[in-house]
Amino acid sequence: MRCPKCREETLQPTGTPLGVSTVHHCSACQGLWFALGDFDALAPPEGVPLETDAEADGKAGLCPAGHGLLQHEQVPEAGFFLDRCGLCGGTWFDRGEWERLSAQGLLGLLDGLWTPSARRMERAASLARAGRQRLAERLGEEVLHRIDALIEALKEHPHRAQALAYLMERLR
Secondary structure (H helix, E strand, O other): OEOOOOOOOEOEEEEEEEOOEEEEEOOOOOOEEEOOOOHHHOOOOOOOOOOOOHHHHHOOOEOOOOOOEOEEEEEOOOOEEEEEOOOOOOEEEOOOHHHHHHHOOOHHHHHHHHOHHHHHHHHHHHHHHHHHHHHHHHHOHHHHHHHHHHHHHHOOOOOHHHHHHHHHHHHO
């Protein structure tokens, strides 16, 4: 099996069996290939750095089992992408990604990244972040911060509809 990112290196078994499979490691880029989804059952391997490889994270990967291009999904809580084969379900972790997710207790949540509902939620969150960024550019961070504080103050207030009506009247 070839490394999905280096594409020249042969993946080596780590010696850690996972069910009926084995975790494979690339000695060049230090990435890990899990043929099954039970990656939360293992302890992190020795010597894997916590720093992730931003260059490798941006590269498209190919399934080491020969199934074509890996699906690329962002892990919102971690700030990087993971790659998974849509056919065999194998998952590629670039250098340091698996260890960071393990340390944060997020490995058990990764299967949800590839579900349609998770993709919709991430898309909605991405659009909301982009909308907020555009608003901050137009209004300025200070004004947006003040609006956010007002929203928090009125969120649970029993007369928030009156406050909204007052604001609309004043802004005409």
